[in-house]
Amino acid sequence: MTQRRDFAPALHGAITASGLTLDRIVHRLAERGFALSTATLSYWSRGRSRPERPESLAALSALEEILGVPAGSLRELLGDRVRRGRGKTRMVPSGELWGHFGAAVDQLMSQVQRPAEHRRVLSYHERYVMDAAGGESYCRVIAVLEAVTERAKHMITVYRDDTRCARLPTVVPVAGVRLGRVGVDTESHLMAAELWFDQNLRRGERTVVEYGLDFLPGGNRAVMCERRFAAPIRQYVLEVTFHPEAVPKDFRAISEPADGGRGESAELSIDDRRTVRAVWLDEPAGAYRIEWEWDRFA
Structure with a gap:
């Protein structure tokens, strides 16, 4: 659980250290073939959501390169998700x-x-x-x-x-x-x-x-x-x-x-x-x- 909670501040710190604006980061992602909005990137950096879909995880690898952080360093902070069926009605914590x-x-x-x-x-x-x-x-x-x-x-x-x-x-x-x-x-x-x-x-x-x-x-x-x-x-x-x-x-x-x-x-x-x-x-x-x-x- 701790690793998952650390993803947002780690990403926020990497963005700040890079000196790049969110618009510039999104532009560089687009140059690599990844469509990501500044709103979504802001969401990730503030802990409001996390990259989970395959295309989002692929974009995360490119994002690590753009921000100049070690490959996989942000991805590993997401931890492993336990996948559950869509039909189950349990309340999500x-x-x-x-x-x-x-x-x-x-x-x-x-x-x-x-x-x-x-x-x-x-x-x-x-x-x-x-x-x-x-x-x-x-x-x-x-x-x-x-x-x-x-x-x-x-x-x-x-x-x-x-x-x-x-x-x-x-x-x-x-x-x-x-x-x-x-x-x-x-x-x-x-x-x-x-x-x-x-x-x-x-x-x-x-x-x-x-x-x-x-x-x-x-x-x-x-x-x-x-x-x-x-x-x-x-x-x-x-x-x-x-x-x-x-x-x-x-x-x-x-x-x-x-x-x-x-x-x-x-x-x-x-x-x-x-x-x-x-x-x-x-x-x-x-x-x-x-x-x-x-x-x-x-």
Whole structure:
């Protein structure tokens, strides 16, 4: 476990020591035939995700060469992953799901009441609205849940601000839930909040809940919106609507299964209402996001 947690700071240190910008590193990778975004490289260096797919591991070998570190020195820090079947419904531990921030998430969970496996998520629909500076303004969440035990009472939502804004968003219950305790880790920019159902659910009973994340004005420019699921998800819909004064480019839908299975990356188009959308169906536990690039001169 220690080796896996050391990968992110080792990569970050190597990038800093090289004196290269992320854009320059990505350009040199492209010259070698590897398509990697600056957002993904930033994610790796901050512990938000790890190279796991075959093409990502191949790019890592080229990255070691570009950064001038010994061949295999970064790869060996990833350790061995135990591959598990996509159909299994076990809850993925925080260390696997959140990587470098796994311990911080576990600590946050100790501040709230962990719901264990009392319910499962059938569908999750998020719509982010971005502001004129390119930061997050509001996120609307609609979730369809099913109780797997008697008297399922609540759910937990976890949010991490990758832009490292000074203030985390406010959780706003809208329908079917009320807000309970909220745990905050300002150093890791993490938040976990209890959302208690309006009524206890019987085993097999389903419900729909809605809540929002309200962000303070003046946040930092974002390069992605993401959700992490600790168990398989039937449907996840992610939409991001941009302000007319801050519209990025090069949109991609990224999936990274927590079981080490092959993820996917697909180009997305933005519509005439400045909205990009991605839909994932019958997916394993893992990270799912839309990422984009900003014009460096914007």
